[in-house]
Amino acid sequence: MRLSQMYMKTLREVPNEAEIPSHVLLLRTGMIRKLASGVYGFLPLGWRSLRKIEEIIRQEMDRAGAQEILMSAIQPAELWEESGRWNAYGPELWRIKDRNGRDFCLGPTHEEIFTDIVRDSISSYRQLPLMLYQIQHKYRDEARPRFGLMRSREFIMKDCYSFDKDQEGLDVSYQKMYDAYTRIFTRCGLKFRPVEADSGAIGGKGSHEFTALSEVGESEIAYCENCDMAATVEKAECVDAAPSPESVELLPMEKVHTPGTKTIEEVAGFLGLEKSQTIKALLFARYDDELRPDGYVAAFVRGDRELNETKLVNALGLNEFQLEFADEEKMGPATGAVGGFTGPGGLHDCTIVVDSELPGLKNLCAGACEADHHLINVNYGRDYKADVVADIKVLAEGDPCPCCGAPIRHTRGIEVGQVFKLQTKYSVPMGAIYKDEKQKDHPIVMGCYGIGVSRTLAAVVEQHHDDKGIIWPVSVAPYHVIITLVKPNDEVQAKVAEEIYEKLTAAGVEVLLDDRNERPGVKFNDADLLGMPIRITVGKLAGEGIVEYKLRREADKEELSAEEAVERAVELVRKENI
Ligand code: ATP
Ligand code: MG
Numbered sequence: 001m002r003l004s005q006m007y008m009k010t011l012r013e014v015p016n017e018a019e020i021p022s023h024v025l026l027l028r029t030g031m032i033r034k035l036a037s038g039v040y041g042f043l044p045l046g047w048r049s050l051r052k053i054e055e056i057i058r059q060e061m062d063r064a065g066a067q068e069i070l071m072s073a074i075q076p077a078e079l080w081e082e083s084g085r086w087n088a089y090g091p092e093l094w095r096i097k098d099r100n101g102r103d104f105c106l107g108p109t110h111e112e113i114f115t116d117i118v119r120d121s122i123s124s125y126r127q128l129p130l131m132l133y134q135i136q137h138k139y140r141d142e143a144r145p146r147f148g149l150m151r152s153r154e155f156i157m158k159d160c161y162s163f164d165k166d167q168e169g170l171d172v173s174y175q176k177m178y179d180a181y182t183r184i185f186t187r188c189g190l191k192f193r194p195v196e197a198d199s200g201a202i203g204g205k206g207s208h209e210f211t212a213l214s215e216v217g218e219s220e221i222a223y224c225e226n227c228d229m230a231a232t233v234e235k236a237e238c239v240d241a242a243p244s245p246e247s248v249e250l251l252p253m254e255k256v257h258t259p260g261t262k263t264i265e266e267v268a269g270f271l272g273l274e275k276s277q278t279i280k281a282l283l284f285a286r287y288d289d290e291l292r293p294d295g296y297v298a299a300f301v302r303g304d305r306e307l308n309e310t311k312l313v314n315a316l317g318l319n320e321f322q323l324e325f326a327d328e329e330k331m332g333p334a335t336g337a338v339g340g341f342t343g344p345g346g347l348h349d350c351t352i353v354v355d356s357e358l359p360g361l362k363n364l365c366a367g368a369c370e371a372d373h374h375l376i377n378v379n380y381g382r383d384y385k386a387d388v389v390a391d392i393k394v395l396a397e398g399d400p401c402p403c404c405g406a407p408i409r410h411t412r413g414i415e416v417g418q419v420f421k422l423q424t425k426y427s428v429p430m431g432a433i434y435k436d437e438k439q440k441d442h443p444i445v446m447g448c449y450g451i452g453v454s455r456t457l458a459a460v461v462e463q464h465h466d467d468k469g470i471i472w473p474v475s476v477a478p479y480h481v482i483i484t485l486v487k488p489n490d491e492v493q494a495k496v497a498e499e500i501y502e503k504l505t506a507a508g509v510e511v512l513l514d515d516r517n518e519r520p521g522v523k524f525n526d527a528d529l530l531g532m533p534i535r536i537t538v539g540k541l542a543g544e545g546i547v548e549y550k551l552r553r554e555a556d557k558e559e560l561s562a563e564e565a566v567e568r569a570v571e572l573v574r575k576e577n578i
Contacts, residue, residue, distance in 0.1 A: 001479065003514045004488075007044055010526060020216040022461035023148035025470050029530055031478075038145025038153030040454075045530065048478040050156065050457050054135050056187045056475065057158050057451060064180040066131035066160050071113050073137055077103035079112040082430050087289035090321035094139040094153075106139035111426050111448055114161040118444065119432035122163065128434060128444065129169050131176075133160035135453060147216070149458040150414065156454045162447040165434065170421055170445045174206070177419050177449040181210050184451065185416060187578050188460055189473030193413065195221050196231035198310050199420055206421035210451075211413030212459040219415045222395045226406035233410070234310035236395035237402045241276070241302065243360030251363050251377035259372045262340025264303040267374055271365060278303030279358065279366040279378065281342040283326040284312075286351070289319065296326060296335050296350040298342065299392055300358060300366075306394040315353060315390035336369050343367035343375055344384035354386035355393050414459045417451040470531030471552050474576035479512040480504075481569050482532040484523050486539035488515045496547065497538040500562055507570045528552070533576075534569050538562075 009030045018024045026032045031046030042050055058068065077095075080086040086093075086103075094106040107113070114132060122128065138157045145153050162173035178194065185192045190212045197209040209232055211219050223230035231237075261267040268275045284297040297316065301307050313320050328339040335350040344352055346369025358364070359380040366378045378384065395402070397410045426432065427443040434444055457476075464471045474480060481504055485497040497513060504511045512532060514523050520539075527535050537548040541559065549565045550557040551572075560568065 001512050003512055004516045006512075009043075010529060018148065020147050020150070020462065021465050022150070022216075022458040025461050025465055025529075026148055026458065029470065032149065034148075038142060038151070040149060040152055040154070045478040046457070049460075049472070049476050050454065052476045053188055053453055053456050053460075054156075054158075057135065057184055057453065060180040060184045060187075061131075061133050061158070061160060064131070064176045066133045066162075068134060069132055070134050070136060071107075071110055071117070073107050073139070074104050075107045075110075075113055077105065079116055079430075080105065083112050083115075083426055084429060085112070088319055090289070090319055091291070092140045092142060092321075094141045107136075108138055108140045109157075109448075109450065110134070110136075110159055111161070111422070111446075112430070115426040115430045115432050115446070118161075118163055119427075119430060122432070122434055122444065125165055125434055125436050128163055128165050129173060130163040131160060131173060132163075133158060133449075147458070149454040151218070152454065155452060158451040158453055160449040162449070163432075164445045164447075165436070165442065166445055167423075170423070170447055174419060174421055174447050177447070178208065181417050181419065181449070181451070185210055185212070185456075187475055188456060189464065189475060190416070190456070190459060191463060192416065193221065193223070193230055195223070195413075196235050197418060198232060198235040198314070208419050209415045210417040210419075212416050212456075212463060213411060213413045214459065214462050215412055216462060217412040217414040219413045221411050221413055222397075222408050223411065224401040224404060224406055224408060227401060227404040229401050229403040231395075233394060234308065236408075238391055238393050238395045239400050239402050239405075240357035240391070241361065243357075244362035248362050250379050250382065253375055253377045253379070253383050255368055255370075256374055256376055257372060258341075258374045261372075261374070267365065268303065271374070271376070273365055275304040276302055277364055279343065279364050280305070280307075281337075281344070281367060282307045283328065283331055283337055283342065284323045285326040285331065286316075286318070287322045287324070289322065291321075294322075296331050296337075297323060297353060298335070298337065298344065298347055298350050299353045299355075300344050300386075301355040301393050302357060302361070302364075305355065306396065308392055308394045311390065311392045312353060315388050315392055316351070338367065338369050338371055341367040341369065341371055341373060343369055343378065344386070345369065345375060345378065351388070352384075352386045353388045353390065353392060354380070354384075356389055356391045357393075359386075359389060414455065414462065415452070416456045416459050417449070419449045420447060422446040422448050465531070468525070469529035472531045472533055474533050474573055475578050477510075477531070477533050479510040479532050480573045480577070481509055481534040481536060482512045482514060482527050482530065484514045484520075484527055484535060484537045484539075486520050486523070486537065488517055490542075493538050493542040496542040496545070496562055500536060500538070500547070500566055503566045504569060507566070509570055509573050534572060536565050536569065 197207040199207040220233040222236040288294040343366030363377045424443040
C-alpha cells in the first residue's frame with residue numbers, strides 16, 4: 001500500500017477525553033474514529049489489525065474443535081424472558097421496539113440464542129459434545145463508557161458456547177478453551193495472566209478471566225508469589241482472622257460518648273483502640289429487578305477491612321445494579337441508622353449482613369445508632385445478630401494467601417477474555433434437553449467463552465508503545481514494514497524503494513510505502529507513531545544500493561544493502577508472525 005493513496009488521517013491534537021495511551025494512540029494514528037460516546041468505527045489501519053486478531057482467534061477456535069456461525073445481533077425479548085434475564089440484566093441491556101411495539105434487545109451476549117438453536121436441533125447424546133462460536137458486534141449501554149475501545153457501548157466480541165452431556169464433558173471443553181485462550185493471547189503478543197473470576201450475572205460455578213497486565217486496567221488482581229493463587233479481587237476468598245481465644249471474657253456492653261468521631265480512624269484514635277477492634281458499617285438502598293425501591297441493607301466488616309461489593313450482592317442473591325450506596329438521611333428514619341454512628345445492634349427494617357469473621361471476634365466497638373455515641377464490648381449473638389453471615393471482605397495486599405498463607409500482592413489488568421462453566425443455568429429454564437443411551441432426558445451442560453476482540457486491540461497498544469507511538473508485535477501489525485522514501489521525486493531513490501516494495505510483497509510481507517511529498521522529519525515521526533515493526537529508509541545512499549534498516553522496538557539502525565534488508569525483513573516476519 002502506498003501511503004500517498006491510503007485513506008488515513010493522523011492527528012496532532014488528541015481530544016481531552018482520551019486519558020490512556022491506547023485511546024490516545026488509536027485516535028492519533030487514525031485507526032479508530034468516534035461517532036458517539038462509546039461508539040467507534042475502524043479505519044483502514046485499525047481494521048487490518050483487528051482482522052488479524054480475529055484471524056488468530058478463528059484459527060485457535062477451529063483448532064480446538066469449535067465451529068463458526070453468525071447469529072443476529074437483534075434478539076427477541078421472549079428468549080430473555082425465558083431465561084429470566086430480561087429484567088435481571090438491568091439497564092445495560094440495550095432494549096428496542098419494532099414498529100409494532102414488540103420488544104427486542106441488541107445482544108450484549110448470546111447465551112439465550114445459542115441455547116435456543118441447540119434445543120431445536122440437538123436431541124440425542126450422539127450429537128454431543130458441540131462447540132459453536134461467532135465473532136460479532138455486541139451492545140451494552142455501559143454506565144460509563146470510557147478509554148476508547150476498552151469500555152465501549154458497541155464492541156466486537158468472540159463468543160463461544162460448549163454443549164456437553166455431563167460435568168466431565170464440560171471440564172474437557174472448558175480446558176480446551178482455556179488452552180486456546182492461552183495460545184491466542186500469546187500470539188497477540190500480550191503479557192497476561194489467567195485468574196479465577198466471579199461469574200457475575202451469567203452465573204454458574206467455575207470461571208477464569210484472562211487479564212492483560214497493565215497499570216491502566218480496570219480489573220484488580222490479587223495474587224500470591226509463593227503459590228499459583230491468582231484471582232480478581234471481587235472473587236478472591238479471604239482467610240478469616242482467628243477467633244478471639246476462649247479465655248477472653250465477654251465484657252458488659254457499654255455506651256460511650258464519642259463526639260464527632262464519624263470515621264473508623266477517628267473513633268479508634270479517640271478510644272485508643274486498634275482499627276481491628278472496631279466494626280465498620282456500609283449502608284445500601286436495595287432495588288428489585290425492575291429498579292423499584294426494595295428496602296435497605298447494612299453490611300458490617302471489621303474496621304480495618306474493606307467491603308467487597310461483589311461478594312455482598314452474591315451473598316444476597318442480587319444483581320450488581322440492585323444495590324446502591326444509601327442516602328443516610330433517607331435511610332435514617334426508616335431503619336434507625338445514624339450517619340457515622342451506625343452499628344448492627346440498633347437497626348430495624350433492614351437486612352443485616354455480617355462478615356464471616358465478626359462472630360468469632362469478642363468485645364468490639366460499633367456505632368450506637370445514636371449521634372456522637374458508640375458501643376464498646378459488642379459481641380455477636382448477645383448484642384447483635386445477622387440475616388446473613390458471609391465472607392464480604394476484600395482480600396487486601398499483605399493479607400494471608402487463602403491457599404498457602406504467604407502475603408498477597410495486588411496488580412492491575414485489562415480483562416480481555418473470560419471462560420465460564422455455565423452448567424445448566426440456561427438449559428434447565430429453556431428446556432435444552434438430550435436423551436441418553438437409555439432414552440432418559442438430561443439437561444445439556446453448557447460453558448461460555450468470550451473474548452473482547454476490540455478490547456484486545458486496545459490492550460496490545462497499551463502494552464506496546466513508547467512516547468513516540470505504537471510498537472506493533474509482528475503478528476497483529478497493520479503492516480509488517482514501512483519503507484520511508486526520503487525523496488519521492490529522486491528517481492534513483494524511488495526505483496530502489498519500488499524494488500524493495502515488490503520483493504517484500506512477493507515474499508508475502510505486508511508493506512506500507514511512504515511515498516508522500518512530506519519533509520523527512522514528518523515521515524520519520526509518522527513511522528514511529530504508526531509503529532510498523534520494521535522500517536527501511538531509502539535515502540542518500542540509494543545510488544550505492546544502501547538502505548537503513550531499523551526495528552521499531554530497538555534504538556539501533558543499520559546500513560545494509562537493499563537485498564540484505566529484504567532478506568532480514570522476510571526472515572523476521574517469518575519468525576515472528578505467529
Ligand atoms: P467487564 O467486567 O469489563 O464489564 P464483562 O465481564 O461484563 O466485562 P463478559 O460478559 O465476560 O464481560 O464479556 C466477554 C468479554 O468482552 C470481556 O472479557 C471483555 O474483554 C469484553 N467486553 C465486555 N464489555 C466490554 C465493553 N463494554 N467494551 C469492550 N469490550 C468489552
Ligand atoms: Mg467478564
